Amino acid sequence: MNRLPSWIKQHLAALRAVLVLTAVLGVIYPLVTTGVAQALFNGKANGSLGETGASSLIGQSFSDADGNPVAKYFQSRPSAASYDMLATAASNLGPEDVIDTPDRASLLTQVCTRSAAIGQLEGVSGARPYCTPDGVGAVLKVFPTRAVSVNQACPAQPFVTTYEGVPVECGKPGEDYAAGRTVPIRGGATAVVPPDAVTASASGLDPHISAAYAALQAPRVARERGLPVERVNTLIEQYTTGRSLGFMGEPAVNVLELNTALDKG
The missing domain is CATH 1.20.5 (Single alpha-helices involved in coiled-coils or other helix-helix interfaces)
Incomplete structure (x- = not known):
């Protein structure tokens, strides 16, 4: 060697x-x-594959071919990745994303639109702070002698008529309002729809919803299935997991497991 x-x-x-x-x-x-x-x-x-062939670790949509929620099922939280494991991601939009553009609704308007839709589906108020009654971000661009509700395109009626004595106009598509001061208007609405119902998770794959969102949906699901709401609430409790290590996070409900249990009767 x-x-x-x-x-x-x-x-x-x-x-x-x-x-x-x-x-x-x-x-x-x-x-x-x-x-x-x-x-x-x-x-x-092993992937937690249930009898349906779906994994309880991955969120999924319970909607019809047109994207409308199937009323007899509990709905998952929104997903920026459309629940696609190969596209897992967040929207990367932050709290300052409040003004709509011609090609994309702002994060604020997305939240407002989702809240209004969920309110209609569940028969509750979909109003929330910083949202207009028609479900877009309540944001003004303020100039010395005028103010514009930039997310309400003309001929929409602005959600307020004046701001600090200045008349409020509807937004004119194509007009540049960049020089104005951005002023979100909080308003007096109190949100009934929980935050996780209108915001996506960081991964876009979260299979859980909050106990509050599950409770909001329980009356609709019970009505659609002809079940006592008490029975549905019992199943919610059964498929609610506690805090991680006993103190981290909040209790959460696994949507797939809950809907599967409902289908079993």
Whole structure:
């Protein structure tokens, strides 16, 4: 071996390293991690596939072919990824995204629109702070002698007539209001629709909703299925998970498991 040229020795050393690393990282490590996952997290490691073939770990839509909510099912929270595991992502829109553009509704308007739609579906008020009665962001662009409700395109009636003594106009499509001061108007509305009903999760795949959102939907689901609302509330409690480690986060309801239990009767 000592008589071998140095370049052959280097190649043999590299080959031994490849074989050792392949055995450790390609065989031993996967077997150990798989064994630990199976022992500690068996359901999650196997994908938690239920009788429907869907995973309770991944959020999904309970809507018809036209995208309308199926009334007999509990609805999931919104998803910026359309519940697609290959497109998991957040919208990356923040609290300052309040003005609509010709090609996209602002985050504020998306929240307002969702809240109004959910209010109509559940038979409650969909009003919330910083939203107009017609379901868009209540935002003004204020100039020295005028104010514009920029998210209410003409001929819409502005949600307020004046602001600090200045008349409020509807927004004229194509007009540039960038020079104005942006003023969101809070208004006096109190939100009934919970926040998770109108905002997407960071992953876009969250399979849970809050207990408050589940409680809001319970009367509709019970009515559509001809069940006592008490029975539906009992199932909500059954499929509600507690806080992580007993203190992190809030109790949450797994939507797929709850809807599957309802289908079983």
